[in-house]
Amino acid sequence: MRLAGCLLALMLLCAGGTQAAERELDDPNTIDVCLKCHDEPKVTGVLHGPHMSTADLRTHAGTIGCQNCHGDSTAHVARLDTGAVRPPPTRVFNGSRKSSVDVQNEACGGCHQGGSALHWQGSPHASADVACTSCHASHPVQDAVLAKATQAPVCFTCHADRRADALKPSHHPVLEGRMACGDCHNPHGSLGPNMLRGGTVNDTCLTCHDEKRGPFLWEHAPVQEQCTICHTPHGSVQMSLLRQRTPYLCQDCHDSSTHNSQPFSATNLPGGAVPGRQMVLRACLNCHGAIHGSNHPSGARFAR
Numbered sequence: 001m002r003l004a005g006c007l008l009a010l011m012l013l014c015a016g017g018t019q020a021a022e023r024e025l026d027d028p029n030t031i032d033v034c035l036k037c038h039d040e041p042k043v044t045g046v047l048h049g050p051h052m053s054t055a056d057l058r059t060h061a062g063t064i065g066c067q068n069c070h071g072d073s074t075a076h077v078a079r080l081d082t083g084a085v086r087p088p089p090t091r092v093f094n095g096s097r098k099s100s101v102d103v104q105n106e107a108c109g110g111c112h113q114g115g116s117a118l119h120w121q122g123s124p125h126a127s128a129d130v131a132c133t134s135c136h137a138s139h140p141v142q143d144a145v146l147a148k149a150t151q152a153p154v155c156f157t158c159h160a161d162r163r164a165d166a167l168k169p170s171h172h173p174v175l176e177g178r179m180a181c182g183d184c185h186n187p188h189g190s191l192g193p194n195m196l197r198g199g200t201v202n203d204t205c206l207t208c209h210d211e212k213r214g215p216f217l218w219e220h221a222p223v224q225e226q227c228t229i230c231h232t233p234h235g236s237v238q239m240s241l242l243r244q245r246t247p248y249l250c251q252d253c254h255d256s257s258t259h260n261s262q263p264f265s266a267t268n269l270p271g272g273a274v275p276g277r278q279m280v281l282r283a284c285l286n287c288h289g290a291i292h293g294s295n296h297p298s299g300a301r302f303a304r
Contacts, residue, residue, distance in 0.1 A: 028074050028076070029065060033077055034065070042140070045141045048141045049138070051138050066089075070089040070093075091104060105126075122189065134158075148178070148179065148180040151181055155187075166234065168235035169237055172233065172234070172235075183208075185197065215293075222253070223291075230243060247279065250284045290303065
């Protein structure tokens with residue numbers, strides 16, 4: 001009799017525990033209920049990343065879990081009748097049933113405000129209805145767009161012309177992983193043109209090329225005005241990212257009245273009628289080597 005009572009109590013205890021476990025797994029606030037169906041590497045990586053960090057109270061990892069980003073999932077995890085289509089959570093970031101860009105970005109903007117995202121509103125990407133998930137992936141442990149070695153291919157999915165520029169003989173070491181697009185541009189918006197991190201083109205360039213900053217005793221006017229007058233930053237078939245080869249580049253501003261009696265052209269190449277040394281090697285820069293500016297007392301022509 002005593003044994004039967006113990007068995008009955010054990011059965012009731014087990015039944016109660018099972019019901020409690022079922023109630024817990026049916027609770028959309030529990031991460032485990034999501035993992036019952038979404039237990040795959042492309043999802044579970046989020047458990048090891050910042051979006052599920054219990055140390056960051058913004059994630060609500062210990063209270064509402066996945067719903068912090070995906071919104072209310074009560075209907076999504078509810079038991080359905082046979083053949084019924086499971087409704088999605090409030091926010092879906094990928095797939096054919098994904099939410100609108102505004103709904104997606106609202107979820108991200110709840111935590112990611114200020115800092116580099118301060119000027120997102122009104123930025124070119126925001127105006128083009130670009131979703132945060134178009135560039136970012138929140139579930140992997142390492143978001144590809146946040147690493148220098150893997151950022152450029154993400155940007156190139158839209159900016160295919162920049163991929164072509166990066167393959168030209170003279171280019172910044174972006175494909176080599178030593179630079180990233182984000183070193184010069186802030187994709188979330190900025191006060192400068194073309195989402196540059198600096199207020200101007202020169203401010204951005206001079207963060208790395210500080211030796212060109214000046215002030216100089218003798219200053220080359222286009223250098224002080226804008227670097228892109230002579231250089232194209234994304235890639236060129238000419239040396240040093242020049243827009244065109246010298247002396248043709250120089251002759252866009254400097255006419256023949258201050259140097260020789262006629263401009264240099266293909267006829268001045270070696271083998272031509274009147275060969276000119278200004279057409280070979282670095283052309284004008286053979287002599288005018290300090291072309292960005294000079295502090296030499298005799299450097300008025302940037303020759304030293």
